[in-house]
Amino acid sequence: MIELEGIEKTYTQGEVVTRVLQDISFAIQPGQYVAIMGASGTGKSTLMNILGCLDKPTAGHYRLEGTDVVDLDDEGLSHVRNQKIGFVFQQFHLLQRTTALKNALLPLIYADHYPEEAEELAEQALGMVGLSDRIDYRPNQLSGGQQQRVAIARALINNPAILLADEPTGNLDSRSGVEVMAIFQRLHREGRTIITVTHDRQIAEHAQRVIVLADGQIAEDQTIDRPRDAEAELVALVPNEENNG
Amino acid sequence: MKILRTAQEGLSSLAANPLRTFLMMAGTVVGIAALTVIMAIGKGTESQVMRRVENFGPRAMMLVAGGGRTIGPPDSTVTTLTLDDVRAIREEVPGLEIVTPQAWLSGAGLRYEAQQIKATLWGIEPEWHEAWNWHTADGDGISHEDVATMARVCVIGSSVKRDLFGGADPIGQTLYVNKVAVQVQGVLERRGVMGASGGDFDNRILVPITTAMRRVMNVDHIGGVRIITSDADRMPEQAEQITQLMRARHRITPPVEDDFRINSPLAIAEVVRGTSGTLTMLLAALAGLSLLVGGVVLMNIQLISVAERTAEIGLRRAVGATRNDIFTQFLTESLSVTLLGMILGSALGSGISVAIRQLTSMPIVISWEPLALSLGFALLIGTFFGVQPARRAARLHPVAALR
Numbered sequence: 136m137i138e139l140e141g142i143e144k145t146y147t148q149g150e151v152v153t154r155v156l157q158d159i160s161f162a163i164q165p166g167q168y169v170a171i172m173g174a175s176g177t178g179k180s181t182l183m184n185i186l187g188c189l190d191k192p193t194a195g196h197y198r199l200e201g202t203d204v205v206d207l208d209d210e211g212l213s214h215v216r217n218q219k220i221g222f223v224f225q226q227f228h229l230l231q232r233t234t235a236l237k238n239a240l241l242p243l244i245y246a247d248h249y250p251e252e253a254e255e256l257a258e259q260a261l262g263m264v265g266l267s268d269r270i271d272y273r274p275n276q277l278s279g280g281q282q283q284r285v286a287i288a289r290a291l292i293n294n295p296a297i298l299l300a301d302e303p304t305g306n307l308d309s310r311s312g313v314e315v316m317a318i319f320q321r322l323h324r325e326g327r328t329i330i331t332v333t334h335d336r337q338i339a340e341h342a343q344r345v346i347v348l349a350d351g352q353i354a355e356d357q358t359i360d361r362p363r364d365a366e367a368e369l370v371a372l373v374p375n376e377e378n379n380g
Numbered sequence: 381m382k383i384l385r386t387a388q389e390g391l392s393s394l395a396a397n398p399l400r401t402f403l404m405m406a407g408t409v410v411g412i413a414a415l416t417v418i419m420a421i422g423k424g425t426e427s428q429v430m431r432r433v434e435n436f437g438p439r440a441m442m443l444v445a446g447g448g449r450t451i452g453p454p455d456s457t458v459t460t461l462t463l464d465d466v467r468a469i470r471e472e473v474p475g476l477e478i479v480t481p482q483a484w485l486s487g488a489g490l491r492y493e494a495q496q497i498k499a500t501l502w503g504i505e506p507e508w509h510e511a512w513n514w515h516t517a518d519g520d521g522i523s524h525e526d527v528a529t530m531a532r533v534c535v536i537g538s539s540v541k542r543d544l545f546g547g548a549d550p551i552g553q554t555l556y557v558n559k560v561a562v563q564v565q566g567v568l569e570r571r572g573v574m575g576a577s578g579g580d581f582d583n584r585i586l587v588p589i590t591t592a593m594r595r596v597m598n599v600d601h602i603g604g605v606r607i608i609t610s611d612a613d614r615m616p617e618q619a620e621q622i623t624q625l626m627r628a629r630h631r632i633t634p635p636v637e638d639d640f641r642i643n644s645p646l647a648i649a650e651v652v653r654g655t656s657g658t659l660t661m662l663l664a665a666l667a668g669l670s671l672l673v674g675g676v677v678l679m680n681i682q683l684i685s686v687a688e689r690t691a692e693i694g695l696r697r698a699v700g701a702t703r704n705d706i707f708t709q710f711l712t713e714s715l716s717v718t719l720l721g722m723i724l725g726s727a728l729g730s731g732i733s734v735a736i737r738q739l740t741s742m743p744i745v746i747s748w749e750p751l752a753l754s755l756g757f758a759l760l761i762g763t764f765f766g767v768q769p770a771r772r773a774a775r776l777h778p779v780a781a782l783r
Contacts, residue, residue, distance in 0.1 A: 245700035247382065
């Protein structure tokens with residue numbers, strides 16, 4: 136369903152040509168939970184932007200559910216992002232002065248058909264991440280972990296083909312980070328395709344498969360036989376006073 | 381409709397940032413308010429012009445003794461305008477329907493029994509009634525025979541009737557004008573108070589022009605000539621002919637100043653418009669400047685806003701907003717701001733116009749036209765100054781915006 140073939144990305148600045156990605160090829164099956172790992176400067180953000188249809192490769196093919204998105208124009212890419220991809224960012228990227236509910240349903244605003252039951256869908260999505268009692272809260276009234284969970288609800292609302300997370304725990308304390316991982320693992324069990332980009336080995340090991348990038352190339356593509364279990368980690372952590380993290 | 385939803389996003393953003401929205405709007409509010417006041421004054425002035433012209437007679441001219449001033453009573457010290465001039469105009473200027481002389485004496489003393497008042501004395505010919513479209517309500521007007529015989533008769537205005545005779549019937553009664561006895565043979569239709577001076581038009585007494593000149597005033601010059609042309613389009617040309625004729629007869633060659641002047645509806649309109657002209661110019665400058673500066677401020681705030689909201693734009697692009705969607709949202713913000721500014725500005729301007737009407741004598745007419753014009757300006761400014769920031773927002777690359 137996700138197929139990358141000979142992906143290459145170069146940036147040209149004057150005379151200098153920087154090769155950020157070269158000869159990246161891999162496939163991800165539906166329902167897989169994959170982590171893309173690498174130190175900073177290895178091209179993992181660029182790869183994540185290409186996977187998220189935010190950017191186009193210089194060469195190669197990227198087939199997403201049968202469509203080669205390399206052929207699409209800006210509007211076509213916007214449409215693919217809207218319909219097939221759910222983003223979770225390190226900085227949450229919630230609209231300030233806007234309720235959790237409105238934040239969660241934002242992708243529906245840009246859909247071709249705005250569902251009549253948009254608000255119910257947003258409530259359901261917030262319910263899935265345990266925020267049913269926070270739907271009218273604004274980002275500044277929520278903790279970091281809660282904000283990231285609103286972002287996950289937003290990513291889920293259009294029922295995307297891929298949930299794409301870029302350092303989703305990077306701005307969170309360890310407990311909130313593990314909670315987010317627990318949510319990802321639960322979503323994976325429910326059949327979602329999840330791709331996490333991270334530099335953190337521990338976070339990566341919550342996935343079934345880890346693709347390691349080095350110098351813009353795939354250095355390693357390994358299967359994790361026994362991924363870390365976020366639920367178990369949570370139990371092991373000292374219980375926080377009610378979960379405000 | 382997706383476009384409505386993206387527009388709605390713009391509105392939400394405005395509502396969430398009231399101070400920013402207010403700053404974006406301020407110039408438009410002031411500009412539109414000034415525009416509204418200008419239009420109210422302009423329309424008021426025009427309706428006053430119309431009224432004055434209507435009053436004066438659209439086909440009428442006045443040849444008045446004494447140069448200089450444009451309107452107002454004739455200069456009684458000028459003695460060069462005579463009945464011979466009137467005859468000359470009748471004979472030499474074609475296309476005139478009525479040419480009728482009139483003599484003036486303001487503040488003439490009127491006495492009836494023990495009652496004494498002051499009124500304006502008018503020496504007239506019978507055509508005067510037609511030329512001013514002002515006839516008697518009771519009794520008879522001045523006739524040719526009255527003029528020929530220097531008859532001791534008069535027609536009085538309704539104010540004179542009221543002040544001198546009270547409720548009694550004045551017709552057939554004898555009153556004294558500056559000690560000359562005249563018999564009342566008619567009462568004029570009531571005209572009421574008119575003009576900027578607020579003078580009482582009905583406080584007048586009409587006598588045959590010969591009676592006025594020989595018996596009352598003892599002069600051989602007249603105050604003015606009322607002229608009705610048969611074709612209003614020819615008025616400028618006829619006025620010029622009359623001017624040349626008078627100069628020739630009075631032996632005046634420029635640069636010597638004329639000892640007469642010709643009033644026409646055009647001249648009157650000019651005078652009325654002149655009084656509000658300065659204020660209108662000032663307000664127009666204010667309106668233009670406010671709208672321009674307001675537009676530039678709006679554009680600047682929007683540009684800053686786009687820079688500040690880069691992450692927001694990136695996020696919207698990431699969740700599926702197209703360039704058009706972003707453009708629509710930001711243009712909606714600018715347009716809504718100017719439209720709201722227009723509504724507030726129109727309300728403010730109308731309020732100020734009403735206040736001006738209450739506090740001054742300036743003619744003010746509040747109408748819907750300024751609204752239409754303001755709407756046009758608001759859309760124009762919102763679009764003109766909103767497109768650039770909206771385009772910049774739409775051009776942001778999502779990857780760069782999210783960084």
